[in-house]
Structures are given as structure tokens and as C-alpha cells.
Amino acid sequence: MIHYLGLIGIAAFSISGVIAAGKKHMDIFSIVLLGVVTALGGGTLRDIIIDVSPVFWIADLSYLWVSILAAVISFFLIRYVSHVLRLLLYVDAFGLALFTVLATEKTISLGISSPVAVLMGVITGIAGGMIRDVLTGRMPLLLGKEFYATPALLGAIVFTMLGEFFPLHDFNRLYAIAVIFMLRAAAIQWGLYYPRWLTYGSSD
Amino acid sequence: MIHYLGLIGIAAFSISGVIAAGKKHMDIFSIVLLGVVTALGGGTLRDIIIDVSPVFWIADLSYLWVSILAAVISFFLIRYVSHVLRLLLYVDAFGLALFTVLATEKTISLGISSPVAVLMGVITGIAGGMIRDVLTGRMPLLLGKEFYATPALLGAIVFTMLGEFFPLHDFNRLYAIAVIFMLRAAAIQWGLYYPRWLTYGSSD
């Protein structure tokens, strides 16, 4: 189950890398490579920081193949889809939700304390997309006014607390994923953002 | 002692992350996350490269909490401080000085040779700020004409040489930190830079 969820998250982030390439003129292999780096980047950073060896995509090649396959397929299909930027936001939200929860779980399973697990969840969820945005010269999604890191934080906390109270409950993972995705989707749909006193910027 | 110095450096870099967010319109959690990544990024890179496990902020949670606390407090206070950019430079200089020396010391204590320790010191001191600048789309401070990496280099060399001659002297650390901070502060204050034949750029 966790394995298949992971593969879906990998595919989602890989596709988001392909979509993000849309503003640049890139060749197919560079685009696929960008998709693969976006998909595997967050989890690689997590495994390096919490010192898991080998890294997940070296231990199990299916992650690598799924990220390549998803990138190649979306490369050929993406030009027939309009409203691509909006689609990127939802696909990215799905990857964010999955990766945050899976990374939080993996960190807890190593016996590392909850606050670190929450931070590792958020960083893993965000890192792939940040690498993608830096490499394509886009403004990182993190830097908008909209909720982005916050849903990941809340979801990781919800997952950690559910784990405390219902340690054997199989659906904890799904609840937390749903929390993140729905919060982020609501932010995209209705432009939810923090009240002004909880934001800061020179335009004030 | 080294622990408290480290916490002060963490707080300084975390605050510099919050200040750097000032040109973008970001929400409180994204800003705090930026502060935390800036504060912990350099030391994390150091621990990964010299293969220390667990990473310092997983081994001791106080670094994580201090970086969060410093970011939250400075988020609420920063809007009442004018001349924020100039403040950033000094806060950043303090973090640079502390992290460079502490990373040099940690690398030497693992029995790694001095040239590597000096380079690890400089990279650790600079990395957090570089990550901060890349993520907020600012021009990395490194890339100005002013002294930036040079004070870190000189301080790391001074610390290494003091360690050779006065291995038991407790103040080596403070001397080296003072060297870096004062050189960097002088560079900020009086715009010190290299003579023209030691710089290079297309404006020549």
C-alpha cells in the first residue's frame, strides 16, 4: 500500500516537473531528467539527512522507472492539455500531500522524535518542487502569499498525533494526505491566504 | 560554551532568513521555514559531507527550537525596525563568523586534515546564506565586490593555526570569530574590497 502510494506521488511530481518545463524551450531528455530530479529529489534529501542507506530509489528501482515513464508519457500528452499551469498546481498539491506524510512516517519509524519527523515531512514534501523551481528559474511556489507550506505542516502534525492515539489504525496515512491535499486545493481554488498581520513583505 | 555559541549563531541566521523574506510577500509559516532552513542548512551540509550521523539538529533538538523561536519572534518585531537590509548584513556576518569557526573545529575534531577543515568551515559558514538567497531569488551576497568569503577563509586559517600552536587555549574560538566578524563588519561599513587586479568581471 505505502509502496503504491509512493509510486503515485513519484508520478505526480515527475509530471509537475514536465509541466514546469513548459515556459522554457527544452528537449525531451532534459525535461525527463527534470521530472526525475523533481520526483526523487525530496526523498533523496530525506534519506541523506536521516542517514538511510541505500537511498530509496537505489534500493527499489521501481521508483526510478515510474518517474521516467510518467515524465515521458506526460511529455507527449501535455501539449494537448490547456490550462496547464492550473493543472500543475493540483498535481503538485497531490505530490506534496503524499510525500509529506510518507516522509513523516519513515522518519518516525526510525525512532526519531516527532518534531524532527514533522520538519522532515515538510522539507521532503517541498524540496522536490523547490529544486524544480530553482532549476527552471521560476519563483518557488513557497514564496507566494497562498497557503503552501502550511498544509504540509498541518498534515504532518495531524499524522503524528493520530499515530500517538491510534497507533494501529491503517487509515491515519490517508486522513493526513486528505488534510494536506484539501487544504492546498482550497488555497488554489479560493486563493486562501493568511491575514495580513501574519504575512510580511515590502509591499506593506 | 560551544553549544550556546552555536545556538546564538542559529538564531542569527534564522533572523537573517526572516529579514531576507522582506522583499517577497510571504506568510508566517513560509518565512519561519525559510529561517529554519537558513539556520540549519550550512551545518546539515557539513554533517552530511563529513559523514556525521545523526545530523546535529536531530541529535540535539534545541537547535531546531531556537531557530523556530528566533524566526517567529523576529517575524513580529521586524516590521518595526527600519534599515532592515543593513541589519541583515550584520546579523549575517555574525552567523558567518560563528558557523565558520564551529565547523572548522568540528571537522578537525574528527581527525580530518586542516585544508579540508578550512574549506568545510568556509562552506558551512556560507551555505545557509546561499540557500536563503537562492530560495528568495536574491543575488547571493557572495557575488558582490565586497569581502564576504574572504573573512571566513582568514578566520578559519587563523583558528587552525592557533590550534597548532596553542592547542589547549580556550579563547582560540573567540579570537577567530572576532577576526571574521570584524573583517566583515569593516567591509560592510567602509565598503572594503579587493584591488582591481584581484577582481574580475565583465564591467572591466
Add this chain to the structure above:
Amino acid sequence: MIHYLGLIGIAAFSISGVIAAGKKHMDIFSIVLLGVVTALGGGTLRDIIIDVSPVFWIADLSYLWVSILAAVISFFLIRYVSHVLRLLLYVDAFGLALFTVLATEKTISLGISSPVAVLMGVITGIAGGMIRDVLTGRMPLLLGKEFYATPALLGAIVFTMLGEFFPLHDFNRLYAIAVIFMLRAAAIQWGLYYPRWLTYGSSD
């Protein structure tokens, strides 16, 4: 042999870092540091991901000294060379070819499977240049229409397949390096790029 090839690749990438600094006004030490990070960055990422410890330039200091020496020498000579940008492309191509093949070989020698070795080769070859481009605010070479990642991919595959069929052949390495360099040089010289249906970008 592999050691000397590695040193040449280190020097090439270090020089490419110095050349890339040409559009910014930087001091000598910042430029040397940029050269060193460019030269050592790709291999460091490789060693961290495949969990080799210590990292290659800590295990053998000659890499560090060569990168510093190459950067210092090229700093003083580069201003007398015109057509610097074009030179950067060829020097970069040489570093790309060497690092891709050496990283593929190192990964295979650890008993890791071929697809991972190919990806590690490509990522190692590209990473140093990507870090250089991100830190100097240039558009990563990866993001052009020209062949860049593709020669590295083909060379890594050629090297892996040669290794299957001629495991004891000493020239496998040179053949693969030649494949990458010649493909990339051809792309620079004649502006080779993928047919339109294999590229994607908003200008379509």
C-alpha cells in the same frame, strides 16, 4: 590513470567556474571558491547519494589542491582570452564527459545496478555546472534547446554496455568520454538540437 583523468576533469570544471564568474564582479577568493564548488560539487553529490565515505576530495587532497590551483591560474589568465563564453562551453563539455563516465564507473564498482549507475553518471556530470549556474544567476545550460544532458546519457549507456561485453578492456572509459565530448562539441559547433516534436516550450 583514472586518478589523472579525474584531476583533469576537476581542473576543467574549476576553470569553467572562473569563466562563469565573468559576468559578475567578484573578488579572487569568491571566484576561486566558485571554481572549487563547481569542480567538487558533482562528485560530492554522487558520493553522498551512493553513501561513499569519506567523500573523494577528503580521502585524497590532490583533488582539492588541483581545483584551487586551476582556479587561481585561470583567474589571472582569463582576462587575456577573448571569446570566453565559447571557451566555457568546450571546457564544460570536457568536464561533463569525464565526470559522467567516472561516476558511472564508480557506481558500478560498488555493485549498484546499471540504470542507477547511468543516472548517477548523468547527475554527477551535470550537478557541478548546475550549482555554478544557479549561484551565478545564469540560466542553467541544461535548459537550452541544444544537446546537453543527452550526450552524457548516451555516453553513460555506451560505457555500461561496453562494460558488459568487454569487461577487461582498458579503453572503455576513453571511448565513452570521446562519445560524450564529441556529441557535445558537435552540438556547440553546429547548434544541434532535437526535432521539434521532441522539444516542448511555451514558444510553440
